[in-house]
Amino acid sequence: MWYHKPVIKEELLQSLPNLKIVASSGVGIDHLDLNLLSSYGVKLSNTPFVVSTDTADLGMALMLASSRRLVEGHQMAVSPDTEYFPANWLGAEVSGATLGIVGMGTVGYKVAERAKAFEMKILYHNRNQRNKEEESAVGAIYCKKIDDLLQQSDFVLLSVVLTPQTQKLIGKRELALMKPTATLINISRGLVVDQEALVEALQNKVIKAAALDVTYPEPLPRDHPLLKLKNVIITPHIGSATEKTRRLMMENMMESIQAGLTGLPIPNEVL
Amino acid sequence: MSKKVQAIYLWWHKPVIDKELLQSLPNLKVIANSGVGMDHLDLKLVASFGVKMANAPCAVSSSTADTGMALLLASARRLVEGYHIAISSGIEYREADFLGVEVTGATLGIIGMGSIGYKIALRAKAFEMNILYHNRTQRKEHEEQAVGATYCKKIDNLLQQADFVMVVVSLTPQTHKLIGKRELELMKPTATLINISRGAVVDQEALVTALQTGVIRAAALDVTYPEPLPRDHTLLKLKNIIITPHLGIKTDKATYMITEEAVENILAALNGLPIPSEVLPS
Numbered sequence: 001m002w003y004h005k006p007v008i009k010e011e012l013l014q015s016l017p018n019l020k021i022v023a024s025s026g027v028g029i030d031h032l033d034l035n036l037l038s039s040y041g042v043k044l045s046n047t048p049f050v051v052s053t054d055t056a057d058l059g060m061a062l063m064l065a066s067s068r069r070l071v072e073g074h075q076m077a078v079s080p081d082t083e084y085f086p087a088n089w090l091g092a093e094v095s096g097a098t099l100g101i102v103g104m105g106t107v108g109y110k111v112a113e114r115a116k117a118f119e120m121k122i123l124y125h126n127r128n129q130r131n132k133e134e135e136s137a138v139g140a141i142y143c144k145k146i147d148d149l150l151q152q153s154d155f156v157l158l159s160v161v162l163t164p165q166t167q168k169l170i171g172k173r174e175l176a177l178m179k180p181t182a183t184l185i186n187i188s189r190g191l192v193v194d195q196e197a198l199v200e201a202l203q204n205k206v207i208k209a210a211a212l213d214v215t216y217p218e219p220l221p222r223d224h225p226l227l228k229l230k231n232v233i234i235t236p237h238i239g240s241a242t243e244k245t246r247r248l249m250m251e252n253m254m255e256s257i258q259a260g261l262t263g264l265p266i267p268n269e270v271l
Numbered sequence: 272m273s274k275k276v277q278a279i280y281l282w283w284h285k286p287v288i289d290k291e292l293l294q295s296l297p298n299l300k301v302i303a304n305s306g307v308g309m310d311h312l313d314l315k316l317v318a319s320f321g322v323k324m325a326n327a328p329c330a331v332s333s334s335t336a337d338t339g340m341a342l343l344l345a346s347a348r349r350l351v352e353g354y355h356i357a358i359s360s361g362i363e364y365r366e367a368d369f370l371g372v373e374v375t376g377a378t379l380g381i382i383g384m385g386s387i388g389y390k391i392a393l394r395a396k397a398f399e400m401n402i403l404y405h406n407r408t409q410r411k412e413h414e415e416q417a418v419g420a421t422y423c424k425k426i427d428n429l430l431q432q433a434d435f436v437m438v439v440v441s442l443t444p445q446t447h448k449l450i451g452k453r454e455l456e457l458m459k460p461t462a463t464l465i466n467i468s469r470g471a472v473v474d475q476e477a478l479v480t481a482l483q484t485g486v487i488r489a490a491a492l493d494v495t496y497p498e499p500l501p502r503d504h505t506l507l508k509l510k511n512i513i514i515t516p517h518l519g520i521k522t523d524k525a526t527y528m529i530t531e532e533a534v535e536n537i538l539a540a541l542n543g544l545p546i547p548s549e550v551l552p553s
Contacts (some may be wrong), residue, residue: 009369053375057398061344068341068518074351077514078507082499085516087283093524095333117397118337219357227358235353242373 004031005039013040021260023253026240027051030162030189031269033192044270049106050248051240055159056110058239059187060210063099063155066183066228066233067092092154092181092208095119100153102146102169103188104130111157112138149175150233155185170194175201181207187239190216200226202232213239272296278537280530284311293320301540303533304550306386306520307331310442310469314552325536325549328386330528335439335519336390339467342513343435346463347374351513359364372434372461372488375399380433382426382449383440383468384410391437392418403429432458433467442469450474455481465491467519470496479505482512493519 001024006012008022011038017141021043024032029046037044061088065071068091076089086247099115101108104126112122115138122140124130129142147171151157156178160166170184170196178184186193195216201207209231218237226232240249252268259266273295279286281301286292288302293316302317304326317324345351348371356369379395384387384406392402395418402420404410409422426449430436436458440446440470449465451474458464466473466488475496481487489511498517500506506514520529532548539546 053399054373057344057374058348060398061341061348061350064341065345065350068515068522069343070339070341070513070515071354072352072520073515073518074513077499077516080502082502087500089516089518090287090526091518092521093334094337096524114397117394118340119333176444213320232348233354234357235348235350235537236357236369238348238353238369238371240371243370244373246370250478 001025008032010036013037013042021045021257021266023256023260024270025249025253028162028189030191034270042136043260043266045253045260045266045268046270047249047252048268049250050245052106052110054241054242054245055107055187056114058213058235059107059111059147059157059185060114061161062185062187062233062235062270063157063183064094066185066209067094067097067155071233072230082247094155097121097154098123098152100124100143100149100156101140102126102149102156102158103166104140105159105161107137107187108157108159109134111159112140123152125149146174147177150174151179153182154179155183158188158192159186160188160192162191167191168194170198172197177207178207180205180207182207183211186210186212186214188214190218195226199229202229209233211235213237257265277301277541278303280533281305281312281351288312288317290316293317293322301325301537301546303327303536303540305529305533308441308469309550310471311333314550318552320510323540323546325533325540325546325548326550327529327532327536329518330525330532332386332390334522334525335381335387335467336474338493338519339387339391339437339465340394340498342467342493342515343379343463344374344427344438344467345490346465346513347372347377347435352510372463374435377401377434378403378432380404380423380429380436381420382406382429382436382438383446384420385439385441385481388437389414389418389469391439392420403433405429411538426454427457430454431459433462434459435463438464438466438468438472440468441474446472448472448474450478451475455486460485460487462487462493465490466492466494468493468494470494470498477550479509482509488515489513491515492515 026048027048095118098121101124104124123143124140125146126145169192211233213235273517276296277300281304301323307326375398378401381404384404403423404420405423405426449472491513493515
């Protein structure tokens with residue numbers, strides 16, 4: 001299964017009586033009905049760990065690009081209308097700023113490791129608190145209440161799994177709690193953010209900017225307001241899109257498929 | 272009026288400091304630069320008028336290091352291209368084809384390991400990058416160990432091994448066109464060149480050829496010669512390049528800190544005290 005295709009519905013499962021395993025590319029399985037698959041006796045695997053560093057790297061790339069106005073800057077640098085670079089054109093500093101990580105799983109933690117090297121102050125919100133060694137290794141402070149993180153962060157980065165609990169986790173209320181100088185970065189799933197509320201927040205300067213690798217749907221309809229906002233960077237879900245990682249993902253998937261077909265324990269099985 | 276001027280705070284190379292200006296300001300004591308580069312000043316000329324000079328080295332290093340990392344990541348992951356695909360009207364993009372190159376675990380070669388180069392090394396280490404560096408002098412062992420950096424006495428060794436080559440030198444007669452045809456050809460065809468130093472450090476014509484013929488994979492430049500480039504320059508048309516408008520230190524925080532540093536330097540000079548970041552003609 002590559003990029004959520006083919007769509008696994010009951011008709012498909014009924015038409016494939018000998019289907020033993022679905023190997024899904026990437027770590028997210030929110031596009032699959034786990035109960036449906038198991039009711040047909042079909043096993044499921046994903047590729048969880050191999051995507052983590054690339055996704056964390058992209059989170060950092062989006063934070064830096066947004067904060068330093070890289071996309072705008074490039075457009076200015078190459079535009080046929082540019083005569084000079086204005087002296088009062090400024091971005092915001094990443095080094096020393098406060099990063100709030102919502103979802104401190106594998107990806108979130110790798111973001112924290114990278115952000116620490118930029119001397120960022122790191123806050124995090126997670127279902128569970130990490131242990132002391134893990135926290136002090138990256139200098140991360142636990143915020144049991146997400147509100148505390150939202151109120152203090154210059155950058156809010158979302159790296160949660162999409163579940164019924166995290167759907168629209170960031171809505172009007174959460175955006176209003178953020179600083180007006182803050183930037184929202186989403187590398188999780190589009191549905192974690194209430195997109196309409198986000199559009200409003202960006203238009204009314206409730207927050208400063210957003211950088212999204214994920215939206216709902218992907219791609220967005222071509223007339224969607226998010227595509228027109230100047231203070232938004234959108235990338236086409238490229239969190240794991242590097243040659244090396246894609247190769248590793250495919251290797252993982254092949255391993256899972258082979259194990260599934262020969263009745264052996266399946267690496268990266270999702271239960 | 273001109274007799275009253277005792278200090279000049281240079282903002283983005285203006286005003287231009289030439290002989291006529293210096294002659295017209297008999298009481299000028301100090302020129303404080305906003306930024307660290309002094310290649311736009313004739314240091315000997317200024318000194319010959321008994322005028323002191325200072326730059327602002329401390330304030331710029333984090334912002335510039337951040338810019339270097341921003342360009343490295345944006346280029347590797349094809350962020351600008353990706354953005355255009357994501358927002359473009361009517362073009363059906365094929366997600367599965369769009370691939371960048373990995374940053375984590377790749378080899379970064381830093382040319383010029385001053386304060387900015389070192390801050391880049393600190394950041395790159397967190398991305399588990401393998402760090403090589405080339406510098407006029409080798410850094411101390413504990414400094415190397417702190418970032419896991421390996422010294423390359425010969426620049427060729429660095430160029431041949433690096434996936435990302437980051438140029439962070441100051442512009443001097445020795446570093447002028449430091450990266451030319453020979454150096455580009457030593458680089459891997461999968462490598463990316465990132466320049467956050469000065470445009471003149473890179474032979475731009477050689478770079479154009481290298482990018483067009485696949486000698487290197489891509490380039491990301493915060494600096495060019497001149498700035499901005501003429502609107503018909505070939506660099507602007509290439510697909511495998513990101514150019515930013517010399518935004519290395521253009522943040523609210525850095526601007527504030529640079530101005531603070533400049534004021535410190537100016538006040539010290541006017542009070543006859545040692546100037547914190549004095550620059551002497553070498």
